[in-house]
Amino acid sequence: MTVLKTYARLWVDDLDTSLPLLRTLAGAEPDLRFGFGAIELAAIGDFLVIAGPAAERANYAHASATVIVDDLDTVVAELDAAGGEVTTPEAASPTGRYLYARHAGGAEIEYVEWVPDLVDRIVNHVPPR
Template sequence: MILKTYARLWADDLSTTLPLLERLTGTRPDLHFAFDEIELAAIGDFLVIAGPAEERARYAHATATVIVSDLDQTRVALDEAGAEITTEEATSATGRFLYARHQGGAEAEYVEWKPEVRRQVLGA
């Protein structure tokens, strides 16, 4: 069900943050897009979330972004485990997502990528 997990990095400015990550990972970003008032870039196992602090704070409740093969099945598993959906399903440039707080308090964003994004990042 889980295809990839990103650690979240918070930055004021994406353009000054990416060069070091490109050097450390030896790659360029797999994804780069805007969402609301922030910019995001997925590089290696990091999701860089950049923009004004007050905008970033809207997403800081989740500690990771988890890419799943099927968001509907993931929602069933979360519900069965007693997780609380803290942000209902919505869409972005990359696909569908929701936020959930697990029993015990950990919170994550779960994303099902559009087929073309999944191919772009993970291959066939």
Template sequence: MILKTYARLWADDMSATLPLLERLTGSRPDLRFAFGAIELAAIGDFLVVAGPAEERARYAHATATVVVPDLDQTRAALEEAGAQITTEEATSATGRFLYARHRGGAEAEYVEWKPEVLRQVLGA
């Protein structure tokens, strides 16, 4: 059910952050896009969230971004397991997403990528 998981890295400046990650991962970002006042870049197994601290704080409640093939099925499984949807489904440049807090308190963002993003990043 999970296609890929990204650990989140919080940064003030994307341009200052990416060179080291490119060196460490041996690759360039698979995705890089703006979302409101923040910028996101997926590189290796990291999702860099960059921008002003007050804007980043709006997303700091989730510790990971989880890519799934079907957001509706994932939501049903989350709710069946007692998870609370903390941010209702919305869309971004990459597809549909929601945030959920699991029983026990862990919180993650769940994303269903658009088919073209899925092919670009995972070759699927």
């Protein structure tokens, strides 16, 4: 299993208000922007910006980071071997498969296996066709 990218999570009330400064700091436009239920997300630089009502954001606040991996199944095996546990079972999102896990030391992380197009565009920097 390889970690492809790690995002620091930023919790905001409004995505459009938050993005201008992050565009300046990252020197780039968001790589991703999409809705997921009642929240809206944007990935820009090394930030995953999560916006929406506070009560909805709270459903995801237990994870300290989002880690993009090349093989989610191997993550589960490695977690089990190291005394960690999956706290939210695997599910699908617009970006691929994901789950939430708690490491033996207590860290809680969202792990995501992106669809191949996102890996190519964001990690491998392959221009869209």
